[in-house]
Amino acid sequence: MTPEARHTLPADHYYSAEQYAVEQEQLWYEQWVYVGRADQVADPGQFLTVDIAGQNVLVTRNDDGGIRAFYNVCSHRGAVLCDETRGATKAVFQCPYHAWCYDLNGALVATPRVDKDEVDRSALGLKPVHVDDWQGFIFVNLSRSTPTPLREALDGHYDSPLRFEKHKMEHLVTVQRTESVVAANWKILIENYNECLHCPIVHPELVEVVPTYRTGETGDRSRVDGGVPLITGGTSYSDDPRARRAVLPGMNEEMAHSIYGSQVFPNMFIDVAGSNVVTTRLVPEGPVQTRVLTEYLFLPEDIAEPDFDHSTVVDFCELVGGQDYAVSERVQRGITSRGFAHGVYPAKDDYVHQFNQYYRKVMHES
Ligand code: FES
Ligand SMILES: [Fe+2]
Missing domain, CATH: 3.90.380.10 (Naphthalene 1,2-dioxygenase Alpha Subunit; Chain A, domain 1)
Structure with missing residues (x-):
């Protein structure tokens, strides 16, 4: 290989805001990203909020024992839903702004002072993101399409874990x-x-x-x-x-x-x-x-x-x-x-x- 073929990435890849913006869309929001250990959400209602290159995600466990992940944002007017980085809720996540409530599967289940037929609750649940775990490590994937399954994606890595x-x-x-x-x-x-x-x-x-x-x-x-x-x-x-x-x-x-x-x-x-x-x-x-x-x-x-x-x-x-x-x-x-x-x-x-x-x-x- 010639020395020219073995250059590192260009210097601006390490500081340019434009490059970072492209990375967010093409890399961070398309790859499986490690966010925490499964034992941090061992019980239904335990949750984590994690940042993935500027996108905040709520990770929790539902009553059936499944790990669920959603964008940490309320469907009403876009308020951040959970501030804590780690915690536990009994049954619902309640928005601190107008108190809309979401269950552990992200379904909108209460809209205080707003009649049921005023809004289509079924269309206003938390927006889910892909989540899976491997060896007790939770990964999320923000892709809008269906990603390669986690274990298969890990198998394709150059440094296979x-x-x-x-x-x-x-x-x-x-x-x-x-x-x-x-x-x-x-x-x-x-x-x-x-x-x-x-x-x-x-x-x-x-x-x-x-x-x-x-x-x-x-x-x-x-x-x-x-x-x-x-x-x-x-x-x-x-x-x-x-x-x-x-x-x-x-x-x-x-x-x-x-x-x-x-x-x-x-x-x-x-x-x-x-x-x-x-x-x-x-x-x-x-x-x-x-x-x-x-x-x-x-x-x-x-x-x-x-x-x-x-x-x-x-x-x-x-x-x-x-x-x-x-x-x-x-x-x-x-x-x-x-x-x-x-x-x-x-x-x-x-x-x-x-x-x-x-x-x-x-x-x-x-
Ligand atoms: S923004 Fe969440 S209830 Fe209004
Ligand atoms: Fe070192």
Whole structure:
């Protein structure tokens, strides 16, 4: 391949409002987007409100146990229906403006002081969006047409997460969530995740724990399963050398002492270690800002141990994450320079190239 064929995306793709607007329509509102864990809406009436590149969506569970998702907007005059990011309602969502009420399937069931025959209630329910879950992870899709089924779509990803199904992640429990706001375009964060040439410089603590990363490689080329060995003999993504007793299903001895990563296009990272999983959700808040939500998932039997302590994993991942956010913001500050038109991909940036190629395909740029 010629060096010309391996240019990164043009610089303006990382800051232009026009490019972001095209991404909203062609990418964010057409792809399955990760929004949260199914156990956050375990019971009927529990709900989440989530942002997908500027569109707010209400996710809940109905009385039949099904997960439902709707645009978070009242059909009367367009008021935002729910303000809370997480909560529970007994039977209905009531609009704070004129008190119209919607049941857990989105049907309009009450219009106080407005007679039943004044409006066609059957046509004024909440507007549904596609929703499905996989391994306990809820995804929504805002497409106006019928999207490819979720699991099939995940199977088509360049970094297929289906290889993690053997770990039965639906049984894991989230013990902590963290949130950071990063002044960088969402693609800069993904590109940073997809390469490790920066690891020896930016992550001195990480390369102590994962020596392969010292070479600038994202993986161990001698391993066919994509696993990267942990030096500590530990089984978690941390600098804690203690092996945890509980190991995820589907792990053999070598796997239990390794880490695995997958970038699920467009907004999720899944990092699997022997005994825990860390997920990252990116929420773009415009062309130059991204909210990063991280979840720490462990096995119930591990959590039940009297000396269970997840702080070493959280502290380590937050340290590494903070280092990544700082360099991502550095790129964002530099990328608007008149002295920069686009970047290049050295060989070890293959995953960045793969991400860019997938992005170009989705955006009809290739
Ligand atoms: S806008 Fe919601 S009830 Fe009027
Ligand atoms: Fe990094």
